[in-house]
Amino acid sequence: MVVLNREKLKNVCYLLCNHQAEILDVLMDDYGLVDKNNLPISFRSIIAMGSMGKAADLWKEIVDKGFASNYELYVQKENEVPQALQFSAGTLGNKIWIIAAPHNDTMEKMLSELMHINNEQQNLIRSAKKEISRIKKTKPSEFDAYDEISRVNNELINVQRKLVKQNEEILYLNRKLSETNKAIEHFAYTVSHDLKEPLRMVKSFMGLLKKKYEYQLDEKAQQYIYFAIDGAERMERLITDLLEYSRVGRLNVPKEKTDVNEVLDNVLKLNRSLINELGAGIHYPKLPVIECQRVAIQQLFHNLIGNSLKYRKPDVVPEITITCEAQKKYWEFSIKDNGRGIALENHKLIFDLFRRVHEESEESGSGMGLAICKKIVNEHGGDIWVESEIGAGSTFYFTLEK
Template structure:
């Protein structure tokens, strides 16, 4: 029988679960084989004794009794014939001779191998044959007149011979009866032994099952349960709990691996805690920086705007009052001052608008882009009419976002498409919308001057201008503001590199619900 794995190092410390199971199963199989052999032997012994009793002892006793009955019938028939001289009195003798032969045929096979029983049978046959020679056959063969004389003359001799035959038959039957009784007693003892053997087998099997269960509990399931409990404690945040392995060698190695993983997690947690503290510090710095930025925006929108308006107002007054009265250089300088003040005011306003994206305007709600697009187009109606631009668009969906920021997005994109038009053809602008896997993809396509490949990324950087202010007015903030708005709404924006007939801006926004694109609808300028 297998023994339980030891929790402490020793001779079996290097045994794995597989080896313990192999040894345990082998031991259990050996015990079961021994028990099975004992049970088989008990069954075989009981079967052998039963077969001997049923096939030999009992049939031998019955055949011996039948033989005795046949011989008695012969003696009766001979005595009757000898006294009466009537032939019909020989019928028991004739039948007895036939029964004798039948009984002998049955008796000899069942007594084969039993020397003493065969010796008794031989004695019976000798005494029967002696009586037959002296009395039976002579009387039976003699005529009725002679039969009586022979019977009378040999009466004493015949009685002595038949008495000897009776004694031989009695000894034979007594010995057969004793053997049958002994076999019956032996069968009873064998049955009792068989029952005890099977009872012991049952008890041993139960003990083996209990020992196997206890060995598995203490050597496998117990250590695994403790390891699992410790691992769950670690998983729930108890990183200071050490994992100590018990049981077979492979379970101890598993516990050591899990302990190593715990130590690695503790180290990573310590590093993450440090990183988190650093991140918190950076967040505080960023919060402080945003506060300073808001203060700067307030100063720019109030304190800087006022002196700038004064400078712009007085330079415009100088231009109106003294324009043409001074020399050309003075008029040029005054014009430079007025233009610089106006551009500075526009730049400050654009910077304020850029800084407010995601900070001031941040009302997340469902926005109908059809309505937002129409308002943006209406704000640009003057430039659209002056340039003769034709603007078409697909049916625009409803998305979640800030209405003001999305209005600024469409206004900047449409304004750029109109502004950077080709001088040799009227502007043609189309806005497309396609929904793909929960994302709306919008395209703003124009037939303008286009963007060189090396500038397709730079146009989204703040203050990146590709042309002089004399050729195309502006501050270089428009597309940077579009990028900031789109990314604030969880989308992306880029320039389509495969489009060559102008510029195609591709942007994405998360979809509120799936929709199909409708046919183009042209908005007249």
């Protein structure tokens, strides 16, 4: 059975009424015109005073012809400005359906959906008639065709009503989720700002303490100051990364045509000082133009290339090679290095939050870089994984949906 597709239909009202112009059920009501707890109510109760005459004409045409369309009526909620909607209506058994939408194109979509539903119902009813007719020839006393057809039709209408209401509940939950995400975003920003401020004070005053009393403090005191400043800096990086992780996928940034070559140029400029210091070689061919969230993809390449530079072998010049292959439904990128490598048992763990597999190393980090990469890739409909061995370098692969 075909049901109304709520993803395609926005800002609509779909009512079931009796022939006495009373609203019996509300299948869709994006305007909140009808109080479902007080049904049945008069159809006239949702119509603005200036449209009462047209509403009477609409109802007369329904009763006389069984169908009416393209009536512009003003609807009004209590203490709100009236709003113009396009109305169409028709008979459905002993009921009358009424739909309203702000534009003709939305109305046409609804009518098209309703025609599909009606056709499907009629097909099922015809099938039921044939089956009943066949059985009736062998056992005529056991079946009443009219009752059976009515039962099937009522079941179809009830299923349709339930599905529409479930869709309304899903849309409501989606709206609540969106509101919650905005609240979380605001909370994350506020918390990160409030936490960073005292950390900056710790760093600042510890720096002043070291500068002013450096030659009056013994080695132990100097070490304490170093630990305090280092701890504050690591905490600040962790807060920044947590905020970045919370933002991925919740800012609704539209995708745009992006030249990956330009993205890599920007990433290399950001890392130019370290690349020149190490004499690192970074190689890549002409890369494609793709549909993506530009800033997020730049963050992705920045994190992966930064890791290749950070976890290099001692006394070995880093060599990084970037490639891309076009598959049928996605782009597959790879970033290969000649670094320390990653043990097999850690290939999946490294993408978890706060996971660091080079704990013995002196490099700073929050353990969130690859978790952020995974979230960015997942938001682009792709996957990310690594192939690596200790001492043999690593190759990170990720896919992005076309």
